[in-house]
Amino acid sequence: xxxxxxxxxxxxxxxxxxxxxxxxxxxxxxxxxxxxxxxxxxxxxxxxxxxxxxxxxxxxxxxxxxxxxxxxxxxxxxxxxxxxxxxxxxxxxxxxxxxxxxxxxxxxxxxxxxxxxxxxxxxxxxxxxxxxxxxxxxxxxxxxxxxxxxxxxxxxxxxxxxxxxxxxxxxxxxxxxxxxxxxxxxxxxxxxxxxxxxxxxxxxxxxxxxxxxxxxxxxxxxxxxxxxxxxxxxxxxxxxxxxxxxxxxxxxxxxxxxxx
Numbered sequence: 701x702x703x704x705x706x707x708x709x710x711x712x713x714x715x716x717x718x719x720x721x722x723x724x725x726x727x728x729x730x731x732x733x734x735x736x737x738x739x740x741x742x743x744x745x746x747x748x749x750x751x752x753x754x755x756x757x758x759x760x761x762x763x764x765x766x767x768x769x770x771x772x773x774x775x776x777x778x779x780x781x782x783x784x785x786x787x788x789x790x791x792x793x794x795x796x797x798x799x800x801x802x803x804x805x806x807x808x809x810x811x812x813x814x815x816x817x818x819x820x821x822x823x824x825x826x827x828x829x830x831x832x833x834x835x836x837x838x839x840x841x842x843x844x845x846x847x848x849x850x851x852x853x854x855x856x857x858x859x860x861x862x863x864x865x866x867x868x869x870x871x872x873x874x875x876x877x878x879x880x881x882x883x884x885x886x887x888x889x890x891x892x893x894x895x896x897x898x899x900x901x902x903x904x905x906x907x908x909x910x911x912x913x914x915x916x917x918x919x920x921x922x923x924x925x926x927x928x929x930x931x932x933x934x935x936x937x938x939x940x941x942x943x944x945x946x947x948x949x950x951x952x953x954x955x956x957x958x959x960x
Contacts, residue, residue, distance in 0.1 A: 737846075782926075787847075804916070811905075812833040815832050827892035828898070830889035834882045907935075908938060
């Protein structure tokens with residue numbers, strides 16, 4: 701990280717991915733909430749697949765290309781599942797909702813730290829574990845951006861109650877911390893593996909977690925039976941793709957270890 705923060709190229713990429721894009725992400729959160737935004741954002745995986753080969757010089761097997769296509773299909777199904785959340789109308793300072801949000805947030809942190817602990821004793825799967833832990837941080841960020849956007853109008857409009865003000869402050873802190881560790885851990889992952897494998901693997905918790913939040917944190921009911929069908933099939937495809945991509949990455953790490 702000490703070397704990366706001195707790199708103009710890396711800093712430019714960081715500003716684009718976490719700075720400029722945040723404007724569009726926040727705007728999308730206002731209209732459709734945190735459940736659908738990650739799925740729609742993952743269309744960038746197409747650019748990743750092309751860029752990793754043409755620019756970085758990485759290689760992709762047929763199984764990896766199929767894995768990425770399956771992941772994109774799964775994400776598309778989540779995108780059309782209509783699991784949108786009206787954050788403006790939702791009572792974000794309800795006590796029971798806050799309790800569920802705290803449990804949800806703590807669970808993601810525990811899972812991320814668990815993967816970070818496991819990677820210390822698993823050289824073969826180290827990059828994969830780093831990528832998944834990073835994904836949990838960005839998944840947490842995605843949900844909390846939604847909460848932030850749900851109260852930001854009242855805070856800056858002067859009509860916010862104390863609960864909304866506290867939620868705004870907590871959300872701001874969590875967003876900074878979760879994005880910081882998300883960036884740190886994905887950079888650690890990329891030291892050991894290919895971006896074309898690891899970024900899609902990172903997407904697994906990013907895509908699945910907001911849907912879990914839709915059902916278990918916001919306690920919302922899908923608008924139709926097709927929404928449930930599309931979301932379940934979408935999650936199944938995402939998990940399937942992660943196995944295809946993770947298997948290849950594990951092979952690459954095994955070869956790397958043997959060479960060392």
